[in-house]
Amino acid sequence: MAGLRLPMIPTDSLPSDSLPSGEDLLALERQCRRSGSGITMASLIGTWRLRATWSRDGTPAPAASAALLRGLGACLILSGEETDGALRIANQVNLGSLRLRFDGEAELTGRRPLLMFSFKSVRLSLGTLTLFERGLPQPDARRMPFFALIGLDREQGRLSARGRGGGLALWMR
Numbered sequence: 001m002a003g004l005r006l007p008m009i010p011t012d013s014l015p016s017d018s019l020p021s022g023e024d025l026l027a028l029e030r031q032c033r034r035s036g037s038g039i040t041m042a043s044l045i046g047t048w049r050l051r052a053t054w055s056r057d058g059t060p061a062p063a064a065s066a067a068l069l070r071g072l073g074a075c076l077i078l079s080g081e082e083t084d085g086a087l088r089i090a091n092q093v094n095l096g097s098l099r100l101r102f103d104g105e106a107e108l109t110g111r112r113p114l115l116m117f118s119f120k121s122v123r124l125s126l127g128t129l130t131l132f133e134r135g136l137p138q139p140d141a142r143r144m145p146f147f148a149l150i151g152l153d154r155e156q157g158r159l160s161a162r163g164r165g166g167g168l169a170l171w172m173r
Helices: 023-036 063-071
Strands: 046-054 077-082 086-095 098-109 114-126 129-137 147-152 160-163 168-172
Touching: 023 147, 023 168, 046 063, 086 114, 129 147
Parallel strands: none
Antiparallel strands: 046 077, 046 168, 077 086, 086 098, 098 114, 114 129, 114 147, 147 160, 160 168
16 A cells, blocks of 8 residues: 555545555654644544554554444544634543543644643433543643644544554544
């Protein structure tokens, strides 16, 4: 498969239903470290569905775990106003009408950039009925979770990143 081009430049060499390989993401990450990604807050706003994951070295995650996450509708939801620079972040999974959702705040830093975030609450709901809701302790500033954003392909609606734990992820808008 042809390598991915610069972030935010249409990737004509990949059909919209094919996914980049772990090696493609690693190459894009090296390029991003040199040149930055050009990803802005405005370009992140929306709902991103988890499509695929890879290990630290680009090896595909076990097919069963990826299928389970897709089946549960794992998604990342980012919202906010560019004028105040603050982002709201949510991460959720669903099993029928049962939903587990983490809500918090996020910010972009650096030119790569990093999406630093912390979840403030967790909620379990069944339809519109909240079964459980609880505030979460804030992590130490040195241990804040983050996604190092690698690339955004606006044309195909793909966002790729490396998490604090080292794994790679690909979301689709």
